Amino acid sequence: MKRISLTQHLVEEQRLNNNISAELRLLIEVVARACKTISHAVGKGALGEVLGSANTENIQGEVQKKLDILSNEILLEANEWGGHLAAMASEEMESIHLIPNRYPKGEYMLLFDPLDGSSNIDVNVSIGTIFSVLKAPEGMQTPVEQDFLQPGSQQVAAGYALYGPQTMLVLTTGHGVNCFTLDREMGSWVLTQRDMKIPADTQEFAINASNARHWFPPVTRYVNELLAGSTGPRQKNFNMRWIASMVTDVHRILTRGGIFMYPADAREPGKEGKLRLMYEANPMAMLVEQAGGAATNGKQRMLDIPPEKLHQRVAVFLGSKNEVDRVTAYHQ
């Protein structure tokens, strides 16, 4: 097999589509390098003394794990010096992070969930890093939160790193989705799957069914129909998977299809689900659409939602197009 590195792939994609400036390439390479460092820390586990709680809370009131904080710091530090960024925002930080004065500024803005699937860290189940890249609005001086509030359709790149049995990087720059595997001996990312595609039909779904009693009627109807299997209205059996690690669930869907749901429910009135629009839903929606799938909040296309605040939550339905279309139709 001829090995194509991440760098070679980015250079070739630029030649083909003229969509990856030198700055954007640097950004992606720096993020990928930071993910290697996170992967290394995750892999050490107890030996690196990185497991367990940090005994602090993030802006969402969730207790942070040591690895949440470490991963956030790794990404910040890696991305400050390159001159490619105007600012960053993270699920783990209340407000945006400006580039220190000693470094030049660039035209991109980076958003990330440094370590998604935190509840899986201490039980050695796959977790990941999710990232999204926006362009700074024209004429922007000192970046403010408002500058980040662009719909997902404005993303110039999005991706995730998956820390599982293999460490992978899945990336889109708006021309399909490609997957790279970390060669741990060489320390390099190698292209291992080109142009990932999600089949339009599927017989596999992912939802945290322990919340069933709180669901709203469209979700209850949809899931009940799936559960009814071959003797129900769908006339086929469905399988269920729930990793509780969005990166891992989405990776499965990019690999073999499926539908992922984290709906809004009646648990906490006024809260639009659990997942965050800017750090989780939008980058995953871009990847899924680029792979031929669909992503909505039950009512509209995810990538069209105008964000109102940085840490906004959103209901998520994504994956195989025909299933996402169906559950979205049930909401109309």
Ligand code: AHM
């Ligand atoms: P996190 O960002 O605090 O890790 O939360 C996001 C995660 C997703 O990866 C996953 O899909 C979901 O939370 C799991 O939620 P639940 O604990 O309800 O199963």
Ligand code: MG
């Ligand atoms: Mg998360």
